[in-house]
Amino acid sequence: MARIGWIDEFKGFVLLLVCLYHVEQAFPQAQMGMLHLNALRMSAFFFISGMLFSTRRFPDFKSYLVHKTRVLLIPYILLSLLFLALDPVLYNFDLFPKAPRMTVMNIKPEIAGVWDYIYWNLAKIFVVGKSSIGSGPLWFVFTLYSVSLMFYSVQWVAIHFFSQTRTEMPHQVRYDNKKAEKTESVSKLFIAVFAIISLAGGWLLYKNHVRLPLGIERDLTVLFFFACGWLSKEPIRNTLCGKGKKGFPWSLVVATSITTFILYAAFEIPNPDFSIMNNTLGKSLPIFIASSFFGIAGLVAAFILADKLPDIAPIRIIKGILRNISRNALVILAVHWYILLVMRLLFRAEINQPGIAYLSIAIVTAGVIAAIPLFRCKLYKLLGKQPASVRESLDIRN
Incomplete structure (x- = not known):
């Protein structure tokens, strides 16, 4: 299936925001x-992932499980272990005080040596689903894996219990369109209600400081945005992305984007402790939901608008x-963090200076560009992908 241009651009932009953060x-x-985009980045990523959810190529749960395990779970494990093995702390434990702090299910472990460090990193990878210190952002690869499987199950229940639309006849199967529309609406309502209950569960676990194995409390929160993305797929495609009478006029899309960004700025409350990774969601659930959705709506409208811009060189690039x-x-998430970790451990005092600190962006960019062909051409099995040429891995024309 052809990739949808504006969705790829949306995902790329969100991942860029993650790296800059x-x-x-x-x-x-x-x-x-x-810091002002905390309520937007990860919720937007999982929302757009929900829009892309499809089981069309998979006849049953087993085939879907095998596919997601190959492209998400195995790369998460292999990359987490690789960057754990490359962690400078393993080779010079004196660097440990400069490393990011580690919390495992509300436990702040006392780490006295390298073997303790390895043990707790393995616990983070396999028990908590938050990857090793050397590849921290891969937590949301594991979360995407978990939530995709959870949503498959929710959708299966909705389809099999609420979408029985066929009426058996002696020599034919007759489809009642009105009944089909009604049962489809009921199944979507079930998914929407389940998503709200899931969010409520994630919020309650957060407020009670409960941390569960494999980040289940985080999954409950994320499932809400994932389900909202899936439920929004048809309305977005039929209105904002539609053509002719079905599509929104440009002026309305522009107004929507501007208005929702203004509302995001009004509702958003910068909070350095906010983290979907840790299921730390702020002081107010309505504020969290409102700011997330206004931000997501603004981004969706903006990228749909960008999709309609003239195909001139700067825009195309x-x-x-x-x-x-x-x-x-996958490569960018792991590599950019590892480069930042090494700079933080070895050169933080020198780099974290006014003006000089911005050079870290150029260093990370150069390192990532160098790493992409290495992984896509030589280490592609770690990514669950087919090998690609250097030109293909760095291509920005398609």
Whole structure:
């Protein structure tokens, strides 16, 4: 199936925001306002992932499970172990005090040596689903795997219990269109209600400081956005992406994008402790939901608008870069964090200076560009992908 251009660009943009946020975390002197986007980044990523959810190629749960295990779970494990093995702390434990702090299911472990460090990193990978210190952002690869399987089950229940639309006749099967529409609406309502209950469960676990194995409390929160993305797929396709009478006029899409971004700014409350990874969701559930959805709506409208812009060189290059980021997400997520970790451990005092801190962006960019062909051409099995040429791995034309 052909990739949908604006969705790839959307994903690439969100992943770019993730990388910039991590730069700001590692070197606070590189201020880019990323703290104000905490309520938007991950919720937007899982929303767009829900829009892409499809079981059309998979006849049953087993085939879907095997596919997702190959492209998500196995790369998560292999990359987590690889970057654990490359962690500088393993080879110079004196660097440990400079490493990011580790929390495992509300436990702040006392780490006295390298073997303790390895043990708790393995616990993070296999028990908590948050990857090793050396590849921290891969937590949401594991979360995407878990939530995809959860949503498959929810959709299966909705289809098999609420969408029995066939009426058996002696020599034919007759489809009642009105009944089909009604049962489809009921199944979608079931999914919507389940999503709300899931969010409520995630919120209650957060408020009671409960941390479960494999990040289940995080999955409950994320499933809400994933389901909302899936439920929004047809309305977005039929209205914002539609043509002719079905499509929104440009002026309305522009107004929608501007208005929702203004509302996001009004509702968003910057909070350095906010983290979907840790299921730390702020003080107010309505504020969290409102700011997330206004931000998502603004981004969706903006990228649909960008999809209609003239195909001139500067726009084409920007779109190509964002699509390339989306296609190489696994590599970029792991490598950019590892580069930042090494700089943080070895050169933080020198780099975290006014003006100089922004050079870290150029260093990370150069390192990531060098790593993409290495992984796509030589280490492609770690990514669950087929091998690609250097030109193909860095291509921004398609």
